[in-house]
Amino acid sequence: MPETNLPILIVDDSAEDVELIAVYASRVGITNPIIHRSTGRAALDYLDEPRSQLPGLILMDIRMPGLDGHETLSRIRAHQDRRVRMIPVVVMSTSDADSDVARAYSYYANSYIVKPPDGAGLTVVLQLLKDYWLGVVKLPTA
Amino acid sequence: MSPDGVPDTFDEALRRSILAVLPDGVVVQDAKGVIIEVNAAAERILGLTADQMMGLTSADPTWRAIHPDGSDWPGDSHPVSVVRATGEAVSDAVMGIYKPDGRLTWILINAIPVGQVGDSDFRAVVTFADVTELREAHEALQASNNALRELAAIASHELQSPLRRIGAYADLVVDSLAADSPAVDMVARIVANVALMREVTAELTSLIRLEADLDRARVAVAGLVEQAVALVAELADRQGATVDTEVPEDLVADVDAGQIVSLLVHLLTNSLKYREPSRETRVSVSAWADAALLRIRVTDNGVGIAEEHLERLLTPFQHLPGSQGHGMGLAVSSRIAQLHGGSIAIASEEDRGTTVTVTIPRRLIEAVGSR
Numbered sequence: 211m212p213e214t215n216l217p218i219l220i221v222d223d224s225a226e227d228v229e230l231i232a233v234y235a236s237r238v239g240i241t242n243p244i245i246h247r248s249t250g251r252a253a254l255d256y257l258d259e260p261r262s263q264l265p266g267l268i269l270m271d272i273r274m275p276g277l278d279g280h281e282t283l284s285r286i287r288a289h290q291d292r293r294v295r296m297i298p299v300v301v302m303s304t305s306d307a308d309s310d311v312a313r314a315y316s317y318y319a320n321s322y323i324v325k326p327p328d329g330a331g332l333t334v335v336l337q338l339l340k341d342y343w344l345g346v347v348k349l350p351t352a
Numbered sequence: 353m354s355p356d357g358v359p360d361t362f363d364e365a366l367r368r369s370i371l372a373v374l375p376d377g378v379v380v381q382d383a384k385g386v387i388i389e390v391n392a393a394a395e396r397i398l399g400l401t402a403d404q405m406m407g408l409t410s411a412d413p414t415w416r417a418i419h420p421d422g423s424d425w426p427g428d429s430h431p432v433s434v435v436r437a438t439g440e441a442v443s444d445a446v447m448g449i450y451k452p453d454g455r456l457t458w459i460l461i462n463a464i465p466v467g468q469v470g471d472s473d474f475r476a477v478v479t480f481a482d483v484t485e486l487r488e489a490h491e492a493l494q495a496s497n498n499a500l501r502e503l504a505a506i507a508s509h510e511l512q513s514p515l516r517r518i519g520a521y522a523d524l525v526v527d528s529l530a531a532d533s534p535a536v537d538m539v540a541r542i543v544a545n546v547a548l549m550r551e552v553t554a555e556l557t558s559l560i561r562l563e564a565d566l567d568r569a570r571v572a573v574a575g576l577v578e579q580a581v582a583l584v585a586e587l588a589d590r591q592g593a594t595v596d597t598e599v600p601e602d603l604v605a606d607v608d609a610g611q612i613v614s615l616l617v618h619l620l621t622n623s624l625k626y627r628e629p630s631r632e633t634r635v636s637v638s639a640w641a642d643a644a645l646l647r648i649r650v651t652d653n654g655v656g657i658a659e660e661h662l663e664r665l666l667t668p669f670q671h672l673p674g675s676q677g678h679g680m681g682l683a684v685s686s687r688i689a690q691l692h693g694g695s696i697a698i699a700s701e702e703d704r705g706t707t708v709t710v711t712i713p714r715r716l717i718e719a720v721g722s723r
Contacts, residue, residue, distance in 0.1 A: 224513070230520045304513050327516050327550055328543070329523025 216266025216349060217243040221253040221282060222302075223274040227325070231269065231302075234332040240340050242266070250277030254285055257294050264293055266349040267339075270319070272303040272310055279303065280310075284317040296350040298343060302335075376481045377459070381432055383474040385409040397459060397482045399451030416450040420458075431463040435476045439469040446483070458484045501560050508557045515553065519546040559684050566691050568606045573639045573646065574599040576609055580616035581637065587624050593633035595620065603639060605646040605714040607692055612712075615688040616648070618681040619708050623652035628703065645694075646714045651707045657700040665698060685710075 218240075222228050228246045235244065245265065247253040254277070257264070268286070272279035279301060289295050298320040303310060306324045314322050326332045343349070359365040371378055377394030381387055386409055390402045398405070400414070408414055410427035417425040427433060431442035445461045459480040466475040522542045529536050577599050588595050620635060627633040631653065639648045657665065665682045685708075686696045694712035 224517075226517050226521075227513075230517065230524075233524060234520075304509070304516065325513075325516055326520075328519035328546070329527075332520055 215242055216263065216351070217245050218267050218269065219245045219247065219253065219256065219265035220269045221247050221250060221274070221279070222269070222271035223248050224271070227271070230332060231336070234329065234336045235340075238333060238337045238340050240336065240344065242344065248274075250274055250279065250282030250285075253282055257286065257289065257291075257297075265297060266351070267343050268297055268299045270299050270301050272301060272305055272314070280313050280317060283314065283319060287318050293350065298347070298349065300339065300343065374479075376479045379405070379432070379478045379480075381409075381436065381476045381478070383436075383470075383472055385411070385433065385436055385476075388475075394480070397457060397480065398449060399453060399455070399457070418448040418450075418456075420446050420448070422448075431461045432476045432478045435463045435465050435478075436469065436474070439465045441465065446487075447480075456484075457482060458487045504556065505560045508553045508560065511553045512550070515546055515550050519543060519550070522546065555684065559687060562611065562684070562687055562691060566611065567608050568692070569609065570604050570606050571609045572601070573603040573605055573641075573648070574601050576607075576612050577616060577637050577639060577648070579613045580620060583613070583617050584620045584624060587621065588633075588635070591624060591627060591633055593624055593627065593635060596634070596636040598636065598638040600640070603641055603646070605641065605712065607646075607712060608688075611688045611691070612648075615685045615710065616650070618685045619650040619710075622681055622708075623650060623654055623706070626652075626654045626706075628653065628655050628705075641714055644713060644715075646712045648710045648712075649707060651705065653705040656702040656704050656706055657698070658702050659700075662698055662700060 218235075220228050220231060222231075225246075225248065228244075228248075232244050245256065247256055253268075253270075270279045270283055274282075277285070283299055283301070286297065286299060287295055299318075300321045300323060301314045301319045302323045302325055303314075304325050311322050323335060326335050359368060371389075371391040374391060374393055377397045378389075378391040379387055379394050380389040386407055387405050390405050394405070395401055404414075410430045410433045412427065415427060415430075417427075417430065419425050425447060430447070431445045434440070434442050441462070441464045443462050445463075447459050447461055449457050449459060451457055460483045461478060461480045463476060463478040466477055467473055522539050526536060526539050526543070529539070574597075577597050581595050581597060584595070587593075616637070620637070623635045624633065633653065635650065635652045637648065637650050639646065641647065682696070682698075689696045689710050689712060692712045694710065697709045697711070698706065699709075700706040
């Protein structure tokens with residue numbers, strides 16, 4: 211059984227989107243602690259703090275004031291702590307522009323998901339995230 | 353002509369008068385490429401007096417000319433030089449010329465040969481019109497179009513996030529209500545309207561993207577029609593409709609294949625959607641062309657469109673009373689035709705059917721002075 215209870219870090223400037231993700235996450239049975247940072251800078255600060263348990267998964271928005279998702283992602287991938295560099299990052303953005311998708315993968319995003327348009331879509335996405343990233347995938351723990 | 357410059361015949365006087373009143377500039381070069389005659393409009397447009405121009409050649413450093421893309425245009429390839437070298441006319445060339453005061457003037461040039469290349473009495477006649485204002489107006493229009501498009505793109509994108517949230521919260525509300533609550537139906541209406549708005553913003557976004565993405569290449573028209581018909585095959589099957597095509601296999605055109613397929617899918621979908629249920633639905637697609645123009649026609653035997661509605665059909669967000677959809681299909685189709693330098697014509701008779709004809713230039717032609 212993979213380690214399923216690692217925290218999930220959500221980086222998104224919309225508190226409502228985070229609330230919706232959290233609500234639908236709990237509805238599909240995700241019990242992992244959810245940590246929210248609303249800017250790329252705050253997310254990097256969080257990852258910089260010394261702690262024994264890093265997030266097992268990061269959900270990253272793209273359009274954010276200040277450091278956007280692309281920039282934050284590229285800094286995570288260039289982080290001095292190799293444990294931070296390894297954390298899987300799933301980009302979740304409203305944008306379906308090819309340029310955003312290509313850029314995210316070029317910075318080694320692990321997946322790119324266009325934010326679903328409604329509750330049914332969110333349920334599907336979070337169920338899949340749970341089954342895949344928190345189910346079959348072995349996440350790095352050290 | 354007499355030595356003091358006074359015309360000695362009526363014909364010569366007439367010729368000079370015509371040159372003098374012409375709004376277009378006229379310059380005549382002799383067999384050696386030397387300017388031997390200019391008219392008043394040429395002096396005005398080029399900002400040089402006749403005395404300054406007489407005796408100059410195209411290679412003279414007095415001229416500083418550029419192509420529409422801003423690159424230098426050396427004298428040996430000016431339209432008049434081409435005429436002198438080849439003996440063939442040059443039409444509708446656009447050139448930027450720096451006047452002596454440094455201002456840039458754009459001219460539309462036509463040049464023709466008179467006599468045989470190599471003969472000592474060979475002449476090259478160049479006429480040119482000042483299109484500076486036209487070009488500036490065109491550029492200003494393009495800039496304002498671009499700004500509008502950007503604004504629309506931002507608005508459309510910014511609408512998507514709140515719509516997404518309204519939809520997701522509304523779904524949560526439905527789940528929290530008792531099944532028999534009267535609010536269930538109301539929230540369902542919210543959800544349905546959110547879905548409608550989402551489709552409209554998505555189509556608006558695709559309408560805006562069209563222009564940026566236009567990519568023309570030579571393709572077989574039959575292949576495009578085949579693709580479009582395949583894409584609506586399921587809808588046609590469901591309705592028991594037949595879709596016939598008649599396109600010559602060797603018909604080719606320089607078009608954006610993806611956009612033309614999408615245009616045809618819009619037209620075919622309309623024909624299948626607005627069918628007359630009391631009779632078997634028949635849709636036919638035909639294409640033909642002459643040297644210049646490609647025509648694709650989609651004909652159906654559907655419900656037809658009343659005359660008073662025909663005109664506004666090509667405008668975004670106009671749809672027919674009682675119809676479903678958001679009226680974007682034909683507007684998108686019309687835009688695609690326009691972006692190819694073409695147009696769409698609709699003929700329709702209520703209860704009989706509709707014929708939509710798309711006309712597109714087969715070759716990419718650059719508009720005067722635009723780039």
